[in-house]
Amino acid sequence: MDLIKSRIDTYEESLKAARGEIPIDTVIQGASVLNVLTGDLLEGDVGIHKGFIVSLFAKKTQAHQRIDGGGKTVIPSFIDPHVHIESSMVLPTGYAEIVAANGTGTIFADPHEIVNVMGVAGFSLMLKNSKGLPLRMFFDASTCVPSKRGAETSGADIRSSDIRKMIEQGSKKLGELMSIEEIISGDPIMTEIVKTGWMLGIPRDAHFPMANLLGEAFGSLSFTQKLGVYSGFIGAKLLRLKRFNALPSKILVNKLRELDHRALDAYIVALGLTADHENYGPELQVKLDHGMRLMLSSHIFSIPEMLPLLVTSVNKSRYKDSIGICTDDIWPDELVKKGGMVGVVRGIVGQGVDPIDAVRFATLNNAQRLAQAGVREAALMGAVAPGLVADLVLVSGSLKKFKIDTVIHEGTVVAKNGKLLSSLPESVIPQNSQNTVKVSEISEETFVMRAPQSAQSGAVLTRILSLPPSPAMPFPELFEEEVPVKEGVLETQGYTIITVINRYGKQEKSPSKGLIKGFPLREGAVASTVAHDSHNLIVMGTTVSEMSLAANRVVEMKGGMVATKGEEIIASIALPVGGLMSAAHVEEISKSAEEFRHALEILGLDPKNPMFPFAIFSLPAVPGAKVTDLGLWDDEKKKLVPLFV
Known part of the structure; x- marks a missing residue:
């Protein structure tokens, strides 16, 4: 479905459906509905017509199909704003089979792995294999190919003209901009790529790891302060603490704030409104200080010693609208076991993040950031609200467990109990x-x-x-x-x-x-x-x-x-x-x-x-x-x- 076109084409009929003048396609009855804008859980019905939500909590709704929502919570489908499908070693069809059945309704994939190998032809390969799937797949225009010119050789060398070709094929944003030194120093190739994103009005995704500065901050601590931080690491690992003494995190954050962040400022000046997925600890707070939006990726679980510091920074943020969730890279067996975005949501909830906050991170926050940055379709996603696309998930039992019962995509039930209800198209593999x-x-x-x-x-x-x-x-x-x-x-x-x-x-x-x-x-x-x-x-x-x-x-x-x-x-x-x-x-x-x-x-x-x-x-x-x-x-x-x- 072309969301914008469908919204316009169904405009008059949707109004009639919202006014209760015609029978609607589907109603979810008696469910608890999570309002991600307020954090409230409210009991009532959800009306769906022509792929969009047309009513909430309406009485005596006439509908062709009724779904029993008793004992279930309706939440928006997950939006994955940054993922490399190739890291799961399957084509888009194989990826969709798992994540669509586990509640992901929209993906913004950066295909820079296959673009490094095949150039724009790799982008086209992924795009062709994303058609006819029970979720929405958008592909970024991969930017840093190779990741660092002069340091390595890849199968392609992407320039601004290639970026335009990918955007002409339907790309909605620039993929992660990893060439940090080149961007902030004004390298001509990277400057043209970034400016192309600005000129075409599409988002520009960030990649700004701060490990070197984190090391500098840690090195400047006193012996007693270092001991406190290490004790926190060891305690978190040995005792499997889900909550962390805020002192070590606060010490590191304050030390990080004292350092020179002109490089970060220059990077943000270049990219503008952007979101970064390279966040593993207290540097998250420093990036928020400088106006960056953030994404928590599946990689945060690869450094368990840092997780408590990360969660402390998240939970202590007064406003959490700037924090999203993505998957980034997931190995195939982990994909099958954990289900993609829902696995990251469950993971951070298990570390002490409030479940409703976690859902907001994976839905509304991602949608609003992308919409604000220029992705028109994202304005129709991310919440259970009239006028938005009916990408919904019915969750059984407690939100802390996130047991996926039913997945609805564009108003149609596509999965039950973690399994798709229909077969997927064959993959197209060019020689x-x-x-x-x-x-x-x-x-x-x-x-x-x-x-x-x-x-x-x-x-x-x-x-x-x-x-x-x-x-x-x-x-x-x-x-x-x-x-x-x-x-x-x-x-x-x-x-x-x-x-x-x-x-x-x-x-x-x-x-x-x-x-x-x-x-x-x-x-x-x-x-x-x-x-x-x-x-x-x-x-x-x-x-x-x-x-x-x-x-x-x-x-x-x-x-x-x-x-x-x-x-x-x-x-x-x-x-x-x-x-x-x-x-x-x-x-x-x-x-x-x-x-x-x-x-x-x-x-x-x-x-x-x-x-x-x-x-x-x-x-x-x-x-x-x-x-x-x-x-x-x-x-x-x-x-x-x-x-x-």
């Missing part, structure tokens, strides 16, 4: 999307760490990656260390070898290599073409033979993820569509993802955060040192540096 892994022969030699000619024996001073111990700032750092050399080859025992290979046929030089110290990979290797955001082939391992086996299998599958141990492939996920997605059923991909988590655990990695090794060491748009297809990226110096000192 060019299945030939995106263009890598020449890979052998064990590809991964051998050879020393420079000047250091064929003894030891060589090498730049090494490591992870800091703080759970709040898990970003790689660089340090220098002498590494033993034997017959021209580095002795890599005690390190994890990381190699990044350009998979777009664009790189003539040897693959980039690095060493990681303290990484928990005990044995084996992992390889993946899912490596945010350029999605080159990343391989991490303890031996070159295991790395070669994993990498070659990924290439054979035309993309995906592989884990090896010894001479055996212990898990794999085939992702032939852009090296990121599969047309297989979502339940099948979910099972493969679960098996891959188990394989990571066997090798010593954290199964709860399976994308961590493939993103934290390869994405130069977020803080920390990286290895990209172009080499070793030093985030402090903002440039590529040699492996050997």
Whole structure:
């Protein structure tokens, strides 16, 4: 349904229905209705006609269909304002099968994963596969492709002319603007992209992590203050506290406020009214201070030590209209188990956020922010109110549990008890999307760490990656260390070898290599073409033979993820569509993802955060040192540096 056109086309008939002059399509009877504008729960009927709500609490309504709402609460369908569908490894059809059945009525997806691989053609692929689904899918015009020019190579290079092409195809907003330094310094390419958004009157989504400033604030604390913060971390983790002593959060917020935030100000000046999903703790309050809207994403649960600080900041906000919820990235097995947006809602409620606030964050706040920023359709969403689209969810029992009973989309019941009531269209997969892994022969030699000619024996001073111990700032750092050399080859025992290979046929030089110290990979290797955001082939391992086996299998599958141990492939996920997605059923991909988590655990990695090794060491748009297809990226110096000192 074209919401604006349908609203106009049904104008006269909707007025008659609202006045009670004609029988309406559907009435939900005897339900408790959540008014997200006031926070009140009121008993009564909800009248629906031609896909829109036409009455509330009316008496003796004539209707063709009656839905028993007894014992249930009617809430608006969830609006997901920021998601990368590709992270769930399925096409839009597979994604919709899960989230539509679990209460999501509208998605604003940033397809920058597949756009990094295929350019505007990737945007078109996602758009074509979003038709005929029981929810509304809009796709952002992906902006930062690659995420950081000069630091990496992706399959495309998006410019303002490409942005216009995506908007002409129906894009409603600019995707997350990750190139922070380029934006605030006035880089010509990014300036034109941002100005295109301004000229066309569409929202511009933010991406402004503050981990470096958070680290600076923490470093300036006294010993006693640090002890208080760490005690809070430990207490929250060991005791599973859902509420947190406000003191550590207040200390960090005050320290953060004392720092220089000119970069944040410049970024907001560039983007205007914007919302940021990179929020993990007390920095949330600082962004609100500077006029940013915020989104709490599914990633907040990946750093449980920070959750109490985040929830404290949320609950202490006097006005909560500027806080929304999104999913961002969800692995397929987690998608199936938790259902998308409803999983984030349940998660924050479980941490102490009021359920009615959580519903507002996932509905009204998202809709109002998008409408204010220029998305006309969003003005017709987000609440149970006359004149708005009838995207509704009937929740059984307590709102604290969010047990989804019935989902209504545009006035039609589309799901009951977590299952869709009708089949979905077949996915459309263009041939060019299945030939995106263009890598020449890979052998064990590809991964051998050879020393420079000047250091064929003894030891060589090498730049090494490591992870800091703080759970709040898990970003790689660089340090220098002498590494033993034997017959021209580095002795890599005690390190994890990381190699990044350009998979777009664009790189003539040897693959980039690095060493990681303290990484928990005990044995084996992992390889993946899912490596945010350029999605080159990343391989991490303890031996070159295991790395070669994993990498070659990924290439054979035309993309995906592989884990090896010894001479055996212990898990794999085939992702032939852009090296990121599969047309297989979502339940099948979910099972493969679960098996891959188990394989990571066997090798010593954290199964709860399976994308961590493939993103934290390869994405130069977020803080920390990286290895990209172009080499070793030093985030402090903002440039590529040699492996050997």
